[in-house]
Amino acid sequence: MATSSTTVSPAQLIESAKASLLAYNEKNWDAVKARVTPDLVYDEVATGRKAQGVDQSIAIWQGWAAAFPDSKATFNNALASGNTVVLEVMWQGTHKGPLQTPKGPIAATGKRIEMRACNVMEMAGDKVKLQRQYFDLTTMMQQLGLA
Numbered sequence: 001m002a003t004s005s006t007t008v009s010p011a012q013l014i015e016s017a018k019a020s021l022l023a024y025n026e027k028n029w030d031a032v033k034a035r036v037t038p039d040l041v042y043d044e045v046a047t048g049r050k051a052q053g054v055d056q057s058i059a060i061w062q063g064w065a066a067a068f069p070d071s072k073a074t075f076n077n078a079l080a081s082g083n084t085v086v087l088e089v090m091w092q093g094t095h096k097g098p099l100q101t102p103k104g105p106i107a108a109t110g111k112r113i114e115m116r117a118c119n120v121m122e123m124a125g126d127k128v129k130l131q132r133q134y135f136d137l138t139t140m141m142q143q144l145g146l147a
Helices: 010-025 029-035 054-067 137-143
Strands: 036-044 049-052 072-081 084-094 112-124 127-135
Touching (some): 010 029, 029 054
Antiparallel strands (some): 084 112
16 A cells, blocks of 8 residues: 655745745735644744734734835745754845834834844744744844934
C-alpha cells in the first residue's frame, strides 16, 4: 500500500512564510488570514507587543499600515530548518499617518524609513503559527527625526 507524505519541503515552507508578508504588502487582510493559523502568536520584540490570535495580530499590522500606507517588505535571505523559517527582510515605507505608541500617537512626519528586520516563523504545515519579528526601533525613530 502506498503512503502519502505530508512533509512540506524547506522551499515550500519559505514560500508559505513569505506569503503572509506579501499579503501584508498588499494590505489584503483576508489573504493574511488565509496564510496563518487562527491561533497565531505574533511577538513584536522591538516594541514589546505580543498578540494572541489572528485578529489581534492583524490589528497590530493594520496600525503599521495606517502609519506607513506604502510599507512593503522585501526579502534578502531565507532559511528553513524543521518547521522554522527565518526571513531576513527590508521594510520600507513613508510615515503618512499616526504611529501608535505606548505613549500615544506620533503624528505623520512624511519621512521615509528603511530598516532591516528578521522574522522567525514557526509553521504548522503551510501556515504561520508563531511569528517573532526583530527590528531596530532606534534606527526607525532616527529616520523619522524623532531620536
